[in-house]
Amino acid sequence: MAMATLRREGKRIAAPLISHHPDNPLRSSVTSSEEHEVLGVRSISTQVVRNRMKSVRNIQKITKAMKMVAASKLRAIQTRAENSRGLWQPFIALLGDTPSVDVKKNVIITISSDKGLCGGINSTAVKISRGLHKLNSGPEKESKYVILGEKAKAQLVRDSKKEIELSITELQKNPLNYTQVAVLADDILKNVEFDALRIVYNKFHSVVSFMPTTSTVLSPEVVEREAEAGGKLGELDSYEIEGGETKSEVLQNLSEFQFSCVLFNAVLENACSEQGARMSAMDSSSRNAGDMLDRLTLTYNRTRQASITTELIEIISGASALEG
Amino acid sequence: MLRRATTRILSHRRHCSTAEALKVTAADDLFMAAWKRTMPNLDPPKTPLSFLQPRPSTASAASIPSKMTINLVSSCSSGLSNKQAHMVIVPATTGQMGILPGHVASISELKPGLLSIYEGNEVTKYFISSGFAFVHSNSVADIIAAEAVPIEQVDPSSVQKGLAEFTQKLSTASTDLEKAEAQIGLDVLSALNSSLSG
Numbered sequence: 001m002a003m004a005t006l007r008r009e010g011k012r013i014a015a016p017l018i019s020h021h022p023d024n025p026l027r028s029s030v031t032s033s034e035e036h037e038v039l040g041v042r043s044i045s046t047q048v049v050r051n052r053m054k055s056v057r058n059i060q061k062i063t064k065a066m067k068m069v070a071a072s073k074l075r076a077i078q079t080r081a082e083n084s085r086g087l088w089q090p091f092i093a094l095l096g097d098t099p100s101v102d103v104k105k106n107v108i109i110t111i112s113s114d115k116g117l118c119g120g121i122n123s124t125a126v127k128i129s130r131g132l133h134k135l136n137s138g139p140e141k142e143s144k145y146v147i148l149g150e151k152a153k154a155q156l157v158r159d160s161k162k163e164i165e166l167s168i169t170e171l172q173k174n175p176l177n178y179t180q181v182a183v184l185a186d187d188i189l190k191n192v193e194f195d196a197l198r199i200v201y202n203k204f205h206s207v208v209s210f211m212p213t214t215s216t217v218l219s220p221e222v223v224e225r226e227a228e229a230g231g232k233l234g235e236l237d238s239y240e241i242e243g244g245e246t247k248s249e250v251l252q253n254l255s256e257f258q259f260s261c262v263l264f265n266a267v268l269e270n271a272c273s274e275q276g277a278r279m280s281a282m283d284s285s286s287r288n289a290g291d292m293l294d295r296l297t298l299t300y301n302r303t304r305q306a307s308i309t310t311e312l313i314e315i316i317s318g319a320s321a322l323e324g
Numbered sequence: 325m326l327r328r329a330t331t332r333i334l335s336h337r338r339h340c341s342t343a344e345a346l347k348v349t350a351a352d353d354l355f356m357a358a359w360k361r362t363m364p365n366l367d368p369p370k371t372p373l374s375f376l377q378p379r380p381s382t383a384s385a386a387s388i389p390s391k392m393t394i395n396l397v398s399s400c401s402s403g404l405s406n407k408q409a410h411m412v413i414v415p416a417t418t419g420q421m422g423i424l425p426g427h428v429a430s431i432s433e434l435k436p437g438l439l440s441i442y443e444g445n446e447v448t449k450y451f452i453s454s455g456f457a458f459v460h461s462n463s464v465a466d467i468i469a470a471e472a473v474p475i476e477q478v479d480p481s482s483v484q485k486g487l488a489e490f491t492q493k494l495s496t497a498s499t500d501l502e503k504a505e506a507q508i509g510l511d512v513l514s515a516l517n518s519s520l521s522g
Contacts, residue, residue, distance in 0.1 A: 080400075086395070089377060090468050092372050093376070100355040128366070131369075135358055135359060135363070178399035200369065203370065212367075239429045239431045242416055242418055242430050254456060257468070
């Protein structure tokens with residue numbers, strides 16, 4: 001009879017533990033420890049909770065370290081991105097930006113990261129690229145993708161595999177510099193036919209805010225066409241062209257140079273956004289781990305106190321049974 | 325009454341600048357409208373127009389200003405911005421070109437060479453590794469270069485070494501591509517050499 005009372009007491013103490021638990025796995029493990037008690041082991045085990053606490057603490061340390069690494073990488077690359085911002089401004093001042101230009105061959109260049117754990121920036125870039133693709137496909141128009149970075153490739157290959165012309169990964173293996181991007185731009189220009197290039201990237205505003213942006217670079221033929229049509233580019237004719245043999249040669253060089261400058265800036269900005277997004281993702285992750293650790297600590301204490309109480313009850317009921 | 329006053333002030337602003345601002349926003353609006361039609365649930369992406377730093381209008385001024393405004397940008401740094409100068413000499417592909425205030429609007433391709441900016445009595449020299457120079461009709465000049473280094477930071481001994489190296493490469497080059505690469509290296513280094521001395 002004493003055993004039955006003990007079992008009932010044990011169940012009564014263990015029951016509140018189970019109901020307060022938000023984590024399913026832990027609930028099942030506490031019930032399994034209760035089963036152990038029924039089978040013959042007396043104390044409720046705190047081992048399970050302790051293991052879980054250890055793993056959560058390790059995760060917290062790892063994410064904190066990743067945040068520090070991302071912060072230092074961000075510092076290094078942020079100054080370079082800000083310095084490169086002046087590169088594309090003169091081009092826009094001269095040629096204007098016409099994202100709504102109507103051309104037959106669009107090429108959408110999506111810039112993304114190679115590594116994960118950087119929040120939602122790659123998904124937004126892919127969503128915007130898909131949006132641009134939808135905007136620019138019609139009876140006579142077509143759009144193709146050129147992808148920089150693994151993450152966008154993984155997402156776009158799922159539904160637009162045929163439309164991917166070129167995909168380039170491991171961009172950040174060596175520190176980014178203009179020569180590398182110029183070679184890349186040369187590659188793209190040689191292999192892909194285009195009337196308009198739309199570069200989609202995340203512009204770095206601050207450590208917590210990244211704006212998805214799209215820059216448009218037109219091919220020299222389209223520039224000539226738009227110049228005749230008027231608008232901002234109409235003023236282009238008033239500029240005297242010096243150097244080179246013909247106007248079209250200089251315009252072609254201009255468009256290629258513009259593309260490499262804009263691409264350089266875009267790649268740097270995206271790298272900054274990636275590090276910033278990773279910083280904030282890892283920061284929220286370590287904060288969540290900290291919250292989880294607090295909850296687990298409470299559970300651990302309750303489990304520990306419950307097992308002590310159980311032991312005391314055993315001793316006391318044993319003693320009282322002996323007395324009389 | 326206040327509204328009327330502000331509209332009077334706004335209408336006094338130069339016609340050209342408002343027209344330009346209108347043209348700028350019109351391009352964006354077309355894009356925004358098209359985006360909203362096809363993708364109502366997603367925010368449209370920003371375009372560089374929203375990040376453009378304000379610039380003086382490129383419509384020609386009534387009179388020629390006394391000084392030019394120079395912006396020099398390169399891939400490593402925005403070298404100069406809104407620097408006032410009397411004259412600037414750029415190494416265009418057609419030769420050294422001098423630009424004074426009131427120069428006709430032009431786009432010129434640059435070859436590797438020395439860029440000198442004359443401000444009163446002082447001269448600032450930069451070595452440019454090719455790029456473009458835009459001169460706008462309001463005497464604002466934009467010089468965009470892949471690399472722009474102040475001439476003081478160039479080391480003469482390494483220039484000589486590089487010259488020797490590329491001359492040797494040119495003589496041993498077999499394919500057209502190698503020849504072209506060696507020739508480019510030689511061009512840049514000889515320009516660097518002459519700008520160091522000249």
